[in-house]
Amino acid sequence: MANKNNKKRDTHTISMLVANKPGVLVRVAMVFARRGYNIDALVVSPSVNPLYSRMTITAKGDPNTLDQIIKQAAKLIDMIHTEEHSDVDAIHRELALLKVKATPANKATIVKLAKKFRTHIVNENDKAIIIEQTGTTDELDAMEMLLKKHGITEMVRSGKLVMAKGKEST
Amino acid sequence: MTPKHKTKTHSKFLSPKQITGAEALVKCLENNGVEYIFGLPGGSVIPIFDALVNSKIKLVLVRHEQGATHMADGYARATGKPGVVLVTSGPGATNTVTGIMTAHMDSVPMVVLTGQTISPMLGKDAFQEADIVGISMPAVKHSYLVKNTNDIPRILKEAFYITNTGRPGPVLIDLPKDMVAGPFTGSLDPKMDIPGYTVPAKGNQKDILKMAKMFNEAKKPLLLVGHGAVIAKAEDAVRAFVRKLKIPVTNTLLGKGVFPETDPLNLGMLGMHGTAYANKALINCDLICSVGSRWDDRINGNNAEFCVGAKKLHIDIDPAEMGKIVKPDASVVGDARLVLEELIKHVEPQDTRAWIEELAFYRTEFPLKYSNDHGLTAQKVIDELYQLTKGKATIVTDVGQHQMWAAQFCLTEHGRKWLSSGGAGTMGYGFPAAVGAQFGTPKELVVAIVGDGGFQMTMPELATVAVHKLPVKVIIINNRFLGMVRQWQELFFGNRLSGVDLEGSPDFVKLAEAYGIKGIRISKVEDVRSKLLEALDHNGPVLIDAEVIKEGNVFPMVPAGKSAHHIIIEPPTTQLEKPTGST
Ligand SMILES: Cc1ncc(C[n+]2csc(CCOP(=O)(O)OP(=O)(O)O)c2C)c(N)n1
Numbered sequence: 001m002a003n004k005n006n007k008k009r010d011t012h013t014i015s016m017l018v019a020n021k022p023g024v025l026v027r028v029a030m031v032f033a034r035r036g037y038n039i040d041a042l043v044v045s046p047s048v049n050p051l052y053s054r055m056t057i058t059a060k061g062d063p064n065t066l067d068q069i070i071k072q073a074a075k076l077i078d079m080i081h082t083e084e085h086s087d088v089d090a091i092h093r094e095l096a097l098l099k100v101k102a103t104p105a106n107k108a109t110i111v112k113l114a115k116k117f118r119t120h121i122v123n124e125n126d127k128a129i130i131i132e133q134t135g136t137t138d139e140l141d142a143m144e145m146l147l148k149k150h151g152i153t154e155m156v157r158s159g160k161l162v163m164a165k166g167k168e169s170t
Numbered sequence: 171m172t173p174k175h176k177t178k179t180h181s182k183f184l185s186p187k188q189i190t191g192a193e194a195l196v197k198c199l200e201n202n203g204v205e206y207i208f209g210l211p212g213g214s215v216i217p218i219f220d221a222l223v224n225s226k227i228k229l230v231l232v233r234h235e236q237g238a239t240h241m242a243d244g245y246a247r248a249t250g251k252p253g254v255v256l257v258t259s260g261p262g263a264t265n266t267v268t269g270i271m272t273a274h275m276d277s278v279p280m281v282v283l284t285g286q287t288i289s290p291m292l293g294k295d296a297f298q299e300a301d302i303v304g305i306s307m308p309a310v311k312h313s314y315l316v317k318n319t320n321d322i323p324r325i326l327k328e329a330f331y332i333t334n335t336g337r338p339g340p341v342l343i344d345l346p347k348d349m350v351a352g353p354f355t356g357s358l359d360p361k362m363d364i365p366g367y368t369v370p371a372k373g374n375q376k377d378i379l380k381m382a383k384m385f386n387e388a389k390k391p392l393l394l395v396g397h398g399a400v401i402a403k404a405e406d407a408v409r410a411f412v413r414k415l416k417i418p419v420t421n422t423l424l425g426k427g428v429f430p431e432t433d434p435l436n437l438g439m440l441g442m443h444g445t446a447y448a449n450k451a452l453i454n455c456d457l458i459c460s461v462g463s464r465w466d467d468r469i470n471g472n473n474a475e476f477c478v479g480a481k482k483l484h485i486d487i488d489p490a491e492m493g494k495i496v497k498p499d500a501s502v503v504g505d506a507r508l509v510l511e512e513l514i515k516h517v518e519p520q521d522t523r524a525w526i527e528e529l530a531f532y533r534t535e536f537p538l539k540y541s542n543d544h545g546l547t548a549q550k551v552i553d554e555l556y557q558l559t560k561g562k563a564t565i566v567t568d569v570g571q572h573q574m575w576a577a578q579f580c581l582t583e584h585g586r587k588w589l590s591s592g593g594a595g596t597m598g599y600g601f602p603a604a605v606g607a608q609f610g611t612p613k614e615l616v617v618a619i620v621g622d623g624g625f626q627m628t629m630p631e632l633a634t635v636a637v638h639k640l641p642v643k644v645i646i647i648n649n650r651f652l653g654m655v656r657q658w659q660e661l662f663f664g665n666r667l668s669g670v671d672l673e674g675s676p677d678f679v680k681l682a683e684a685y686g687i688k689g690i691r692i693s694k695v696e697d698v699r700s701k702l703l704e705a706l707d708h709n710g711p712v713l714i715d716a717e718v719i720k721e722g723n724v725f726p727m728v729p730a731g732k733s734a735h736h737i738i739i740e741p742p743t744t745q746l747e748k749p750t751g752s753t
Binding site: 030064067071074075 | 488
């Protein structure tokens with residue numbers, strides 16, 4: 001776990017408001033790829049204004065390179081606004097769907113765990129349980145660790161969404 | 171081609187009053203002040219070429235699309251107006267990529283119109299379909315795929331605005347054939363829709379004041395001017411600033427002329443093949459302020475050792491340049507001219523006499539020099555050209571040794587009088603760029619200085635020159651080698667020559683004559699002046715084959731990846747270690 005802190009410091013969350021046009025995603029992705037930055041998660045979704053889309057990108061790497069990436073991305077003609085968000089200035093949420101092997105022996109434990117973490121069981125039969133969890137990345141990571149013991153057969157995570165706190169715009 | 175006829179565009183589907191997308195496109199090009207289009211047709215753009223028949227825009231037919239892009243680039247650098255390129259889809263479009271990248275690296279405004287297959291066939295591997303928007307994406311400032319004929323005027327308006335504002339750069343517009351062949355029913359003067367695009371103008375006042383304070387505290391300041399100062403038309407502002415502060419100036423390869431290189435305060439070009447005194451100034455200055463340069467690795471060599479101890483100031487219109495290479499102690503994002511015009515109000519002249527004397531000493535101690543004792547050198551030819559033209563000519567270079575010698579010996583007194591591919595270092599650039607510059611500035615004397623290697627990459631444009639009787643003078647510095655690479659192999663790789671011998675090159679004088687162009691050969695030191703005069707006096711294109719010694723080397727030289735401390739001024743007598751820098 002010594003690594004964990006480092007990993008966290010190197011992980012960045014960038015929110016972008018972009019013109020809702022074809023090709024924008026490629027242009028943004030290229031800015032990252034060209035500088036050897038790996039995108040860990042990416043969410044593209046409509047914004048309030050249908051002319052614009054919101055991209056939320058989670059990426060790992062050195063902060064100086066990231067600074068350059070953000071500046072280069074900001075130069076894209078289709079980029080309206082871009083900003084990096086810390087845990088402090090914004091609400092961060094992620095959603096996960098976890099499919100866990102169910103046996104008569106573990107079912108009760110899983111159900112208890114799901115309750116404790118305030119997650120929902122959205123589907124179950126005698127072979128598998130699907131859990132839906134919304135929370136911070138850390139919370140999702142913790143749940144994943146606990147459920148691993150019972151055998152996660154599938155996991156889908158949405159990637160992070162962020163929204164700036166207060167009246168600041170994201 | 172059929173002779174020009176003033177008839178309506180060929181279309182059986184349109185009523186007489188209705189216009190096609192192609193005609194709307196050409197109207198918009200006219201409205202945007204386009205004088206010349208450099209291009210070559212093909213199936214997908216025939217409707218546009220057809221619409222050009224009735225236009226006042228002059229079409230320059232090239233022999234290869236790369237030539238068209240460099241012509242547009244030379245036109246743009248010489249005039250400050252965007253160059254326009256029109257090519258067909260597929261291979262026509264991909265042939266423009268080198269020229270687009272070259273323009274992008276040097277912030278040159280250019281609008282590239284590419285044909286494309288009809289929209290219903292997009293992505294289906296149609297004949298001559300190339301995803302040129304995708305292929306060119308990392309090399310353009312912006313690009314468009316037209317999906318609606320009525321969008322053409324808006325896209326053009328945006329393209330011309332984007333390409334030549336802020337930090338200029340090429341814009342590509344991909345035009346599916348059905349979009350230009352189909353009827354146009356929209357407005358020819360629509361509103362732009364680019365809310366994400368803003369252009370920095372005046373700098374932030376606080377930033378300017380902070381910068382002024384550093385200038386006022388500096389004992390050994392140095393101004394570094396780059397291409398951005400040319401683009402921003404900051405010549406007068408730079409001159410006023412330098413005169414007020416009496417500070418020495420050095421320029422990048424592309425910043426030549428912003429401050430006259432004939433002025434004693436100008437140290438000439440810095441960097442890998444810059445003057446020894448400019449590089450000494452880098453080592454000894456206590457403040458360096460870049461005006462529109464991007465601290466290229468050909469300048470600072472090794473970032474960790476670059477101007478150690480000096481305050482680093484940066485003025486640039488591109489916010490992404492701040493901290494990209496050099497972490498500035500003070501920076502202003504804005505138009506170089508506007509920033510300097512404000513900054514000058516807040517700086518006070520300091521006593522720089524000792525500093526200037528120190529640099530003058532280096533200038534006399536380590537001058538640029540060459541010898542005529544061992545045959546005809548490139549420097550002799552270039553120096554003589556300079557003595558004959560004295561900064562009056564527009565000098566356009568290709569890439570290699572001759573480029574560096576030209577930079578050293580062709581002192582430049584105004585921006586836009588020196589055109590060279592700096593960022594990309596594109597061989598094949600010089601000759602077509604000179605052609606474009608000559609189209610853009612017909613009254614100027616335009617001289618291309620090219621290598622025998624690079625010239626052969628785009629030499630079919632001799633036909634373009636012949637057809638238009640363009641009076642460009644092309645001087646081939648013919649050393650029968652890919653000289654710059656040979657120099658590296660000699661200095662750093664034990665003279666193991668590999669792939670640099672240009673055997674098989676044609677007789678360039680005969681080649682010129684084959685195109686009906688005057689060819690002149692220079693091979694003796696004593697003939698240089700008279701032959702150059704003969705060429706300059708000739709009222710038409712001239713191709714000069716200057717047969718120079720084969721193994722001349724460019725000095726001074728700072729090996730790639732090294733700081734200015736490691737400058738080699740005299741030819742080394744020992745083997746040097748292999749360079750660690752990028753290229
Ligand atoms: C398109 C391209 N290919 C390769 C190079 C690498 N390169 C840089 S300088 C040079 C030699 C140029 O030779 P020449 O045109 O004869 O000019 P010289 O250096 O001899 O003056 C080469 C091959 C380049 N810059 N551009």
